[in-house]
Amino acid sequence: AKKFTVSSFQKAKKDGEKISMLTAYDYSTAKLLDEAGADSLLVGDSLGMVMLGYENTLQVTVDDMIHHIKAVSRGVKRAMVVGDMPFLSYHICVEESVRNAGRLIQEGGAHVVKLEGGRDVIDHVKAIVKAQIPVIGHLGLTPQSINMFGGFKVQGKSEEAARKILEDALLLQEAGVFSLVLECIPEKLAKLITEKLDIPTIGIGAGKYCDGQVLVTQDMLGMYTDFTPKFVKKYDNLNESIVAATKKYIEEINTGVFPSKEHTFKIDDEVIQKLY
Ligand code: KIV
Ligand code: NA
Numbered sequence: 001a002k003k004f005t006v007s008s009f010q011k012a013k014k015d016g017e018k019i020s021m022l023t024a025y026d027y028s029t030a031k032l033l034d035e036a037g038a039d040s041l042l043v044g045d046s047l048g049m050v051m052l053g054y055e056n057t058l059q060v061t062v063d064d065m066i067h068h069i070k071a072v073s074r075g076v077k078r079a080m081v082v083g084d085m086p087f088l089s090y091h092i093c094v095e096e097s098v099r100n101a102g103r104l105i106q107e108g109g110a111h112v113v114k115l116e117g118g119r120d121v122i123d124h125v126k127a128i129v130k131a132q133i134p135v136i137g138h139l140g141l142t143p144q145s146i147n148m149f150g151g152f153k154v155q156g157k158s159e160e161a162a163r164k165i166l167e168d169a170l171l172l173q174e175a176g177v178f179s180l181v182l183e184c185i186p187e188k189l190a191k192l193i194t195e196k197l198d199i200p201t202i203g204i205g206a207g208k209y210c211d212g213q214v215l216v217t218q219d220m221l222g223m224y225t226d227f228t229p230k231f232v233k234k235y236d237n238l239n240e241s242i243v244a245a246t247k248k249y250i251e252e253i254n255t256g257v258f259p260s261k262e263h264t265f266k267i268d269d270e271v272i273q274k275l276y
Helices: 006-015 027-036 064-073 094-108 117-129 143-149 159-175 187-196 238-255 267-273
Strands: 018-025 041-042 082-083 112-114 133-142 179-183 201-204 210-213
Touching: 006 082, 027 041, 041 064, 041 187, 041 210, 064 082, 064 094, 094 117, 117 133, 117 159, 133 159, 133 238, 159 179, 159 187, 179 187, 179 267, 187 201
Parallel strands: 018 041, 018 210, 041 082, 082 112, 112 133, 133 179, 179 201, 201 210
Antiparallel strands: none
16 A cells, blocks of 8 residues: 555645554554554554553653664554654754654654654754654643643643643644644644644544544553543453453463364374383
């Protein structure tokens, strides 16, 4: 199938076709999601929580990201691979930001990068885009700011907060981002932003008017059960299947049902006899 690229994003918005994005952190899952037709796979820094068991995303490093982006890239034929820039990798100075974005592309194999924030990161966005690396913005509930927000909660409900998100969205577009993730903001605010922007918005907990949607795959499949936000729809309950299959495996080992003949290798009796 034809690769889903930056121009496919623009075309989708122009044609009114929705963009589907999911997170992926490993080769075999990425392969399945790509084959199923997801337009874009985000190697999110949410891997810190989902894959590594951290409490939030703040401990994830650029090296962690590269490790997982490499795995995902090897599993993908069509989808756009988005490399998430982790905390502190695009805040120090623009030189470091370009270097780190470049590493996700050059060492990891990502096609584009994503980073959180508005007015505070504009210079960094411009520098990365200038290095020919396409950037996706991310506004609203930006998990790397959890200690500033004081928890995971809906953003942009007051006039002041909503205006700030709208202004940041316009600033990011001007700085050259080709798409914008809107996380956990009221639906009507996401609708307004989506209408004001020429670039496609990708919503997560931002309602149906966004140009595309993204979810954490393990949330969507019902595999990650530590914490489930209101905006997650579970399309399966894989945690139940995994636990049930594991119990059956253990039981079959204990009862000698597994391994049976079909899973076992043979040797000629004459050969083995000589060893007795
Ligand atoms: O890290 C992540 O998974 C994300 C999405 C939730 C947008 O940034
Ligand atoms: Na993220």
